[in-house]
Amino acid sequence: NAGVTQTPKFRVLKTGQSMTLLCAQDMNHEYMYWYRQDPGMGLRLIHYSVGEGTTAKGEVPDGYNVSRLKKQNFLLGLESAAPSQTSVYFCASTGRSDILISNQPQHFGDGTRLSIL
Amino acid sequence: KQEVTQIPAALSVPEGENLVLNCSFTDSAIYNLQWFRQDPGKGLTSLLLIQSSQREQTSGRLNASLDKSSGRSTLYIAASQPGDSATYLCAVDDSSYKLIFGSGTRLLVRP
Numbered sequence: 572n573a574g575v576t577q578t579p580k581f582r583v584l585k586t587g588q589s590m591t592l593l594c595a596q597d598m599n600h601e602y603m604y605w606y607r608q609d610p611g612m613g614l615r616l617i618h619y620s621v622g623e624g625t626t627a628k629g630e631v632p633d634g635y636n637v638s639r640l641k642k643q644n645f646l647l648g649l650e651s652a653a654p655s656q657t658s659v660y661f662c663a664s665t666g667r668s669d670i671l672i673s674n675q676p677q678h679f680g681d682g683t684r685l686s687i688l
Numbered sequence: 689k690q691e692v693t694q695i696p697a698a699l700s701v702p703e704g705e706n707l708v709l710n711c712s713f714t715d716s717a718i719y720n721l722q723w724f725r726q727d728p729g730k731g732l733t734s735l736l737l738i739q740s741s742q743r744e745q746t747s748g749r750l751n752a753s754l755d756k757s758s759g760r761s762t763l764y765i766a767a768s769q770p771g772d773s774a775t776y777l778c779a780v781d782d783s784s785y786k787l788i789f790g791s792g793t794r795l796l797v798r799p
Binding site: 665677 | 737
């Protein structure tokens with residue numbers, strides 16, 4: 572049972588470099604999310620998607636872009652990395668039911684630890 | 689704007705003790721409230737989900753309650769074990785399919 576898989580697990584970047592974080596889920600979930608977790612601040616939503624081909628901004632979207640070209644994949648991009656983007660990034664997904672649309676728990680990946688020097 | 693607060697930030701108890709973790713939120717208009725467990729270096733694992741129409745949910749030694757009118761939820765852990773040591777996070781679904789998280793309670797159960 573793979574669930575939600577994040578790639579890579581660790582990465583070190585220099586300021587100004589770009590990279591893409593990949594999230595893949597095998598549960599046929601409609602909704603996917605990218606969060607960042609910083610010490611003492613809990614998880615904050617960066618971007619999310621309610622279906623293939625759709626994306627929307629969360630609480631802290633600046634400096635990030637996302638794409639959802641395939642239902643099972645949700646990509647998070649950093650075009651020009653900054654030290655303030657050093658964090659642990661989590662992807663999550665949840666299913667959809669027309670009746671119970673908001674009553675399914677989110678499933679999380681194990682995170683990507685990103686350091687920007 | 690919805691804000692979620694968890695108190696205490698850290699808790700250390702001896703094995704076997706019953707304990708309560710607290711979560712409060714500022715806007716009572718929620719769809720559901722979820723409790724998660726996070727082990728060091730790992731992602732979040734869903735423990736309990738309480739729908740807005742419910743007052744509590746139970747799973748094994750865990751019981752979560754919800755009082756929307758007062759903006760509070762508690763997670764009760766019975767007969768704590770060292771394996772319960774982890775960070776516990778609560779999150780509210782504000783009806784837009786997004787979760788707003790508290791900053792968590794770091795629990796240590798001493799053998």
